[in-house]
Structure formats: structure tokens, C-alpha cells
Amino acid sequence: MTYLLALIREGLRVAISSRVASTTTAFVTSLVVMTVFLSVGRAAVAEQDVVNSLEDAGSRVITVTATAEEFGLDRDALDRIGRLSGIERVVALGSVSDAENVWIKDSNRIPLRSYFGDLPPEVSLMGNRTPRPGEVIIGRDAQVSAGFQLPVGALGTGDTSFPVVAGFTAYGLLSDLNRYALRVASTSDGGATLTYVVAKRATDIPNLGAAILSLAGVQDQANLKVVSPDSLAELQHVVSGQVGNFARQIALATLAGGLLFVSAIMYANTANRKRDFGRRRALGASRSALIVIVLAGTAVPTIVGVLLGSVVGVATVWVQAGTAPGASLTVAIMAIAVLTGLVAAIPSALASALRDPVRILRVA
Amino acid sequence: MIVARDLTFRYRRNAPNIIEHLDHEFQRGTMTALTGPSGGGKSTLLYVLGLMLTAAEGALLIDGNDTLHLTDGERSALRARYMGFVFQDAMLDPSRTVLDNVLEGALYSGRGKSRAHDRALELLHAVGVVHRFDHKPGEISGGQAQRVALCRALLRSPDVILADEPTGNLDPDSAKLVWRMLEQAAAAGACVIVATHDPVAAGQCHQWVTLK
Numbered sequence: 419m420t421y422l423l424a425l426i427r428e429g430l431r432v433a434i435s436s437r438v439a440s441t442t443t444a445f446v447t448s449l450v451v452m453t454v455f456l457s458v459g460r461a462a463v464a465e466q467d468v469v470n471s472l473e474d475a476g477s478r479v480i481t482v483t484a485t486a487e488e489f490g491l492d493r494d495a496l497d498r499i500g501r502l503s504g505i506e507r508v509v510a511l512g513s514v515s516d517a518e519n520v521w522i523k524d525s526n527r528i529p530l531r532s533y534f535g536d537l538p539p540e541v542s543l544m545g546n547r548t549p550r551p552g553e554v555i556i557g558r559d560a561q562v563s564a565g566f567q568l569p570v571g572a573l574g575t576g577d578t579s580f581p582v583v584a585g586f587t588a589y590g591l592l593s594d595l596n597r598y599a600l601r602v603a604s605t606s607d608g609g610a611t612l613t614y615v616v617a618k619r620a621t622d623i624p625n626l627g628a629a630i631l632s633l634a635g636v637q638d639q640a641n642l643k644v645v646s647p648d649s650l651a652e653l654q655h656v657v658s659g660q661v662g663n664f665a666r667q668i669a670l671a672t673l674a675g676g677l678l679f680v681s682a683i684m685y686a687n688t689a690n691r692k693r694d695f696g697r698r699r700a701l702g703a704s705r706s707a708l709i710v711i712v713l714a715g716t717a718v719p720t721i722v723g724v725l726l727g728s729v730v731g732v733a734t735v736w737v738q739a740g741t742a743p744g745a746s747l748t749v750a751i752m753a754i755a756v757l758t759g760l761v762a763a764i765p766s767a768l769a770s771a772l773r774d775p776v777r778i779l780r781v782a
Numbered sequence: 783m784i785v786a787r788d789l790t791f792r793y794r795r796n797a798p799n800i801i802e803h804l805d806h807e808f809q810r811g812t813m814t815a816l817t818g819p820s821g822g823g824k825s826t827l828l829y830v831l832g833l834m835l836t837a838a839e840g841a842l843l844i845d846g847n848d849t850l851h852l853t854d855g856e857r858s859a860l861r862a863r864y865m866g867f868v869f870q871d872a873m874l875d876p877s878r879t880v881l882d883n884v885l886e887g888a889l890y891s892g893r894g895k896s897r898a899h900d901r902a903l904e905l906l907h908a909v910g911v912v913h914r915f916d917h918k919p920g921e922i923s924g925g926q927a928q929r930v931a932l933c934r935a936l937l938r939s940p941d942v943i944l945a946d947e948p949t950g951n952l953d954p955d956s957a958k959l960v961w962r963m964l965e966q967a968a969a970a971g972a973c974v975i976v977a978t979h980d981p982v983a984a985g986q987c988h989q990w991v992t993l994k
Contacts, residue, residue, distance in 0.1 A: 421892040425889075696873075697869075697873045699834065701861070702865070704855045779869065
């Protein structure tokens with residue numbers, strides 16, 4: 419191990435002393451990595467945008483609707499569905515009733531629903547006032563529709579009124595909730611009549627509809643309607659795949675070009691250093707020791723180039739697309755680029771190791 | 783120490799023999815001169831004895847062990863641990879300092895350079911180049927460079943020292959110093975083998991192998 423470390427250190431020294439080759443290798447590698455980031459990174463961002471748009475349109479959401487409160491999903495059924503493999507979370511709402519702003523005569527009526535469990539992460543409360551049982555929070559659109567200047571006041575449903583304590587804005591795939599007022603479901607409420615089941619992946623959607631129906635625990639399933647966005651999920655899968663494939667092809671072509679270029683640089687560099695390798699062989703370096711030295715000597719400028727190219731590439735994608743490629747993608751590109759640099763050095767490492775040292779020493 | 787038995791070498795299968803049926807015992811504590819005309823195979827024999835070339839026929843024993851069937855790794859390890867090379871051209875790494883060049887002699891033996899540091903300075907002092915330890919080879923004279931190369935070969939106090947025309951390019955003072963260092967190594971028990979076409983230098987050796 420100590421000997422291996424000594425050889426790696428020797429490789430680092432070789433890299434430092436071979437300034438032209440090391441600088442050129444680092445420069446080419448950084449260009450390759452930048453290009454890969456600009457193609458794959460931007461494609462990944464574009465792919466994520468498509469996925470986000472399709473998810474906003476509901477590609478991961480199965481909607482379960484009950485025809486009446488007595489046929490709705492009870493808390494046990496919601497719990498069973500929530501624990502189903504492939505389910506991220508369940509957002510359940512009770513039956514809807516019309517409500518109006520009690521302070522404005524003949525105000526527009528807005529839909530009021532109870533909700534089960536915690537508020538989903540897509541719902542952002544304004545005012546940090548978490549509603550208690552019997553209290554209401556009002557959606558952005560519903561607030562305007564009912565004539566509230568601020569999300570405080572009261573909503574009435576015939577003979578019952580509920581205090582409005584906060585407003586909310588719902589985002590993404592639950593943005594439809596903005597037109598509702600919501601109140602915490604009490605034990606006297608019936609089952610959930612509108613349930614959004616959010617899958618972990620769009621690709622899971624086709625298998626989940628039947629499973630949800632079987633776990634619903636409803637006697638007559640004719641009273642329960644399950645709407646599954648199969649075609650939207652399929653579209654998301656296809657679009658993601660196509661964008662990804664295109665970017666991968668560009669990245670592969672760039673890496674292959676970079677590999678050839680670095681390979682040529684390294685070969686020229688080792689060809690110029692025949693005497694160096696002949697001397698090392700005479701001093702006791704085995705062929706494998708020379709290979710380690712050449713690979714370690716290539717790894718240094720490659721890693722420097724990868725780091726430099728990654729910083730510039732990620733920053734450029736950030737500036738152009740407004741968001742950076744994900745951490746796992748960034749690490750993957752960096753690892754592949756380092757590996758490519760090392761693969762590029764293999765021919766020159768083998769050539770150095772297999773050259774006849776005596777011929778080199780005798781012509782020196 | 784090194785025994786050549788009926789040793790024959792040629793560069794290719796159908797090429798003429800460069801070394802033919804050589805029998806000789808290279809003993810510890812002696813200096814052996816390899817002499818003969820240019821192209822006679824002096825340097826070739828040196829590289830065969832240094833395990834950098836493999837004989838076509840015969841046997842080459844080091845401390846009683848045949849070396850002809852060793853792998854490249856085994857031959858390299860023997861070279862790194864037991865042998866020191868001095869070339870006609872100093873063959874220093876121009877990008878490293880004088881001290882680093884000497885320390886390279888310890889790199890492939892797996893013992894680590896740090897332990898050899900004091901010994902390297904001691905040797906540089908002995909050959910009068912210690913004041914240039916942090917200079918690059920391009921900043922010292924040819925004679926000094928050859929002395930540095932000798933230090934590199936002697937760093938691990940090798941059992942075998944193989945020198946290819948070590949004084950061929952040197953001024954008389956440097957040549958004398960290099961020769962004295964080789965004699966001291968032999969006196970300390972090393973087996974010193976020198977390829978030379980200089981009859982005066984050969985005359986100072988204990989044994990001679992003449993190649994035709």
C-alpha cells in the first residue's frame with residue numbers, strides 16, 4: 419500500500435513537471451465537461467420542467483370521488499391507501515357545501531369542504547395561523563370570489579357559521595384547492611368524498627387504480643369513481659425518455675471526442691518521455707509501476723479539468739436556465755469524465771510499460 | 783553472486799548471437815571489466831546481467847537462483863532491491879532537483895524515499911555536489927551530473943553495481959572520483975561490473991570479461 423501511494427505521488431510529480439501536457443489535458447477536459455453540462459444539464463432541467471408541468475396537470479394524481487358522503491372513504495380506508503407501496507401521500511376532502519361571506523349580503527357562494535389529516539405541502543398558509551376544529555381557511559381564489567379583503571371573517575352555510583382564520587395558496591398538482599374554503603374534519607363528518615392519491619412516480623399510475631379501489635372498503639364500488647391519469651403518465655414517461663436520450667447521445671459524442679483528444683495528448687507526452695521511462699525501468703520500475711505512474715499523472719489534470727468544467731458548466735446552466743442540474747447528475751457527470759480521462763490514458767500507459775527499455779537507453 | 787553459465791543472447795530468434803556461450807562468475811567485493819570492441823556486446827551483457835534483457839540460452843544465477851524464467855515484476859523487484867545502474871549519460875530527470883534525482887534510486891524498492899534522505903545527502907557530500915542539492919540537472923556540469931547519477935546508484939548500497947562507460951564523458955578529475963567511488967563500493971562488498979573500452983580503466987579492475 420505504501421509502495422502504491424509512493425507511485426501515485428510520483429505520478430503527481432510527473433503531472434506537475436509535464437506542464438504543457440497537463441495544462442492541455444486539464445483544458446480539454448474542462449471543455450468536454452462544460453459541453454456535457456450544457457447539453458445534459460440543460461436537457462435535465464428541460465426534462466424536469468416538462469415533468470413539473472405534467473405533474474401540475476395531474477400526471478401523478480389519482481382522483482377518487484364518492485357519489486355521496488355515506489359512500490366516502492373512512493379514515494381506516496385512507497390509512498390503508500396511504501400505506502400502499504408506490505403512494506407518496508393522500509389528500510382527502512369531505513363533502514362540499516355552499517358557503518357565503520356572512521358580512522356581505524348576497525355574496526358569491528363558494529365551496530366549503532372539510533379536510534382529513536394534515537394540510538398537504540402544496541398548501542401554503544398565509545399568516546401562520548393553523549386552523550383548529552371548526553375553523554376555516556380560505557383559498558386565494560375563493561377569498562376574492564366571496565369578497566374578503568383579508569382572509570379573516572366568517573363563512574355561513576345556512577344555520578351554521580364558521581370563523582375564517584387564515585388564507586392559503588395551493589400550488590402545483592393541488593392548485594385546484596384555491597377555489598375552496600377548507601375546515602378541519604371532525605369525527606362527526608362522514609367519509610372523504612374527494613380524495614387525491616399522489617403516486618411516487620408517474621410510471622406507477624397504471625397499477626394503482628385497481629389497488630386503491632380494492633382497499634377502499636366500499637360495499638358497492640359503483641358509488642366510487644376512480645380517475646387515473648394513465649395517458650398523462652404515459653406522456654410524461656415518453657417525453658422524459660426522449661429528452662433524456664437526446665441529451666445522452668450528445669454527451670456520449672462529446673465524451674468520445676474528449677477521450678480521443680486526451681488520449682492523443684497523453685500519447686504524445688509519453689512518446690516524448692521515452693528516456694524517462696527507460697531510466698525508471700533500469701532503476702527497478704516494473705511495467706505495472708509505470709502504468710500506475712502514468713495513470714496517476716493523468717488523473718491530476720483530469721480532476722482539475724473536471725472540477726473547473728463542472729463549476730463553469732453548472733454556473734452557465736444556472737444562469738441560462740435559472741436552475742442547476744441535480745446533485746446526483748452533477749456527480750455522475752464528474753465521475754464519468756474522470757473515468758473517461760483515465761481510460762484515455764490507458765493506451766499511453768501501456769505503450770510506456772511495454773516499450774523495450776534497453777532500446778530506449780541505448781539510443782539515448 | 784552472479785553466475786553466467788553457457789549464456790547466449792541474441793536480439794531476435796534468427797539474429798546472430800551477440801553473446802555466445804559465456805561462462806563467468808562475478809564475485810562480491812570485486813570489480814569486473816567488460817571489454818571488447820564497439821558492437822562487441824559489452825553494454826548488451828550489462829543489460830542481460832541487469833535483468834533488462836533475457837538470454838536466449840544458458841543460465842543466469844543470482845545467489846544461486848536462476849533468473850531466466852522470472853516474470854517482469856520479479857526481475858524489476860530484483861533490480862530495484864539489489865542492483866544499481868550507472869549509464870554513460872547520467873540520465874537524470876531534468877525536471878527534478880539533484881537531491882530528488884538521487885532519491886529516485888530508492889523509489890522502486892518500496893522502502894520509501896524519506897528514510898533515504900540522509901544517505902542521499904551523505905553521498906552528495908562524498909562526491910562534492912551537496913551544495914547543489916536543490917539545483918536542477920540543467921544547472922550543473924556534466925561531471926557533476928554523472929556523480930549525481932552514481933549517488934543514485936549507490937543510494938541503497940546495492941549488492942550489484944552495473945556501470946556502462948561511467949567515465950566515458952568525464953573530465954579526468956570527475957572520472958577519478960567516480961572510479962574511486964566504485965572501488966569503495968567493491969571494497970564494501972558489492973559486485974561491480976563496468977562496461978568500458980578504456981584499457982586504463984579496465985586495468986584497474988580485478989577481473990575481465992572480453993567480448994569479441
